Amino acid sequence: DIQMTQSPSSLSASVGDRVTITCRASQSITRYLNWYQQKPGKAPKLLIYGASSLQGGVPSRFSGSGSGTDFTLTISSLQPEDSATYYCQQTYSTPYSFGQGTKLEIK
Amino acid sequence: QVLLVQSGAEVRQPGDSVKVSCKASGYTFTSYDINWVRQASGQGLEWMGWMNPNTGNTGYAQNFQGKFTMTRDTSISTAYMELSSLRSEDTAVYYCAREGDGYNSLDFWGQGTLVTVSS
Numbered sequence: 001d002i003q004m005t006q007s008p009s010s011l012s013a014s015v016g017d018r019v020t021i022t023c024r025a026s027q028s029i030t031r032y033l034n035w036y037q038q039k040p041g042k043a044p045k046l047l048i049y050g051a052s053s054l055q056g057g058v059p060s061r062f063s064g065s066g067s068g069t070d071f072t073l074t075i076s077s078l079q080p081e082d083s084a085t086y087y088c089q090q091t092y093s094t095p096y097s098f099g100q101g102t103k104l105e106i107k
Numbered sequence: 108q109v110l111l112v113q114s115g116a117e118v119r120q121p122g123d124s125v126k127v128s129c130k131a132s133g134y135t136f137t138s139y140d141i142n143w144v145r146q147a148s149g150q151g152l153e154w155m156g157w158m159n160p161n162t163g164n165t166g167y168a169q170n171f172q173g174k175f176t177m178t179r180d181t182s183i184s185t186a187y188m189e190l191s192s193l194r195s196e197d198t199a200v201y202y203c204a205r206e207g208d209g210y211n212s213l214d215f216w217g218q219g220t221l222v223t224v225s226s
Contacts, residue, residue, distance in 0.1 A: 001169075034212040036152075043202055043219055044144075044152065049212035087152055091211035095168040096142070098152040 002026050002090050006099035014107045019075040021102045023088035028068045032092035035064055035073045037084045038101075044087065048073065080106055109133040111203055111217035118223045119193050126189040127220045129203035136184035137161040140206040142213055143177065143188050147199040157206065158186060193224045 003026040013019050023033065031051040036044040046055045048064035051071055061076045075082055083106045088099040114128040129141065143155040156167040158177040165177050176189045186203055200219040207214030 032210050034210065036213075038152075043216035044204075044213070045216070046207075046212055046214050049207070049209035049214070051210075053209060055209075055212075055214065089152075089154070089213070091206075094157065094166050096154045096157075096211070098144075098154060101151045 001095055002029060002093060002097055004088055004090055004097050004099040006086075006088055006102050008102060009100065010103040010105070012105045012107050013078050015078055015080060017078045019078050019082075019104065021073045021086055021088075021104075023066075023071045023073070023099050025069045025071075025090055025092075029090045029092035031067050032090055033064075033066065033071045034089045034091060035062075036087045036089065037082075038087065039084045047086075078106065082106070109205065109215045111205060111215055113201075113203060113217040113220045116221040116223070118225065120226055121194055121224060123193050123224075124189060124191045125193060125222050126187055127201055127203075127222070129186040129188075129217050131184045131186070131205070134205075136179075137181055141177070141179070141186040142204045142206050143175070144202045144204060144213075145199045146202070146219075147196075150199075155188075155201075160186060190222070193222075195224050198222065198224045 005024045033051045035048040038044040052064045086102045110132045112130045137160045142157045145153045158165045160179045179186045203217040204213035205215040
């Protein structure tokens with residue numbers, strides 16, 4: 001099974017900051033890496049698929065990069081509504097494992 | 108628009124079973140796999156398995172083998188997941204999600220169903 005490791009597990013940043021979250025796979029997953037945003041009491045929402053493709057309706061301040069084993073999610077200018085937990089997920093092979101999540105708080 | 112609407116919260120006793128439904132609309136139900144994901148309170152997301160609604164083929168995470176069964180009724184565009192031999196550790200929110208075209212990503216999600224196991 002492929003293990004996904006996210007870092008950091010939590011972070012606090014200010015409005016307007018550039019924020020980066022990283023995700024590492026235990027083996028190559030080519031570009032089969034997706035990012036989700038989850039707010040309390042809500043279902044996860046797909047932000048980025050295929051490592052760098054923006055899902056429709058997602059603000060352009062979100063971007064993703066990477067391939068193989070190392071990936072990043074970047075928020076270019078943090079907004080108050082970006083306070084949430086972010087998860088990466090590999091869909092290269094089943095079981096489709098998730099990272100443990102990164103809780104992002106706004107200072 | 109694509110919607111996945113899940114059945115309501117359930118309370119069960121240890122040893123019971125529970126069946127959760129996920130009704131799809133806004134797309135051709137048989138064209139996209141359905142995945143199930145579990146989230147215990149305050150915890151992360153745990154992938155459980157997938158089902159092809161067209162063929163009925165399924166795949167299960169090892170943690171859930173023998174514990175969890177996925178079925179569907181194509182006549183009403185509804186997927187089901189059944190958990191058996193419930194334990195307190197199965198208390199969680201269960202989500203269904205559609206596996207979309209882009210790199211097997213989960214592009215649409217149900218609202219979640221809370222299953223509480225308590226004596």
